[in-house]
Amino acid sequence: VGSIKSCMxxxxxxxxxxxxxxxxxHKYYDPPDGIEWDLALYQKHxxxxxxxxxxxxxxxxxxxxxxxxxVLYMDEFKYLAERDINSWIKKESILYMTYYPFxxxxxxxxxxxxxxxxxxxxxxxxxxxKRLGSWI
Numbered sequence: 001v002g003s004i005k006s007c008m009x010x011x012x013x014x015x016x017x018x019x020x021x022x023x024x025x026h027k028y029y030d031p032p033d034g035i036e037w038d039l040a041l042y043q044k045h046x047x048x049x050x051x052x053x054x055x056x057x058x059x060x061x062x063x064x065x066x067x068x069x070x071v072l073y074m075d076e077f078k079y080l081a082e083r084d085i086n087s088w089i090k091k092e093s094i095l096y097m098t099y100y101p102f103x104x105x106x107x108x109x110x111x112x113x114x115x116x117x118x119x120x121x122x123x124x125x126x127x128x129x130k131r132l133g134s135w136i
Contacts, residue, residue: 002101005132009103010094012119013112014085069093072102080105085112103128 011018070091
């Protein structure tokens with residue numbers, strides 16, 4: 001769950017769409033009141049991401065340089081704390097495949113810290129995690 005919260009925060013600060021390519025989410029979770037989406041529009045993208053994810057797992061991340069996908073690895077977390085994420089990751093999609101949370105790096109980034117604090121009305125990592133969880 002921690003990595004889903006981290007990916008939600010990443011989507012919010014980079015103005016991307018968070019797609020969770022996990023069947024249980026699509027089957028049991030509906031969008032919150034006031035938000036409408038057509039999952040069919042994103043289904044092809046999710047299938048493409050799953051295909052790339054399988055290839056990445058099978059090839060240990062090799063051969064992905066020509067795709068429109070950035071695979072986020074744990075050794076890149078430090079960049080989330082110091083770089084403009086949209087300038088750093090120019091690819092349309094970001095794929096994250098492990099369960100380690102990384103939102104703490106985004107929240108200390110000088111480019112996003114104020115926005116994150118205002119968005120959640122707190123600088124507390126614990127409170128932010130609770131609110132992200134309630135959104136999801």
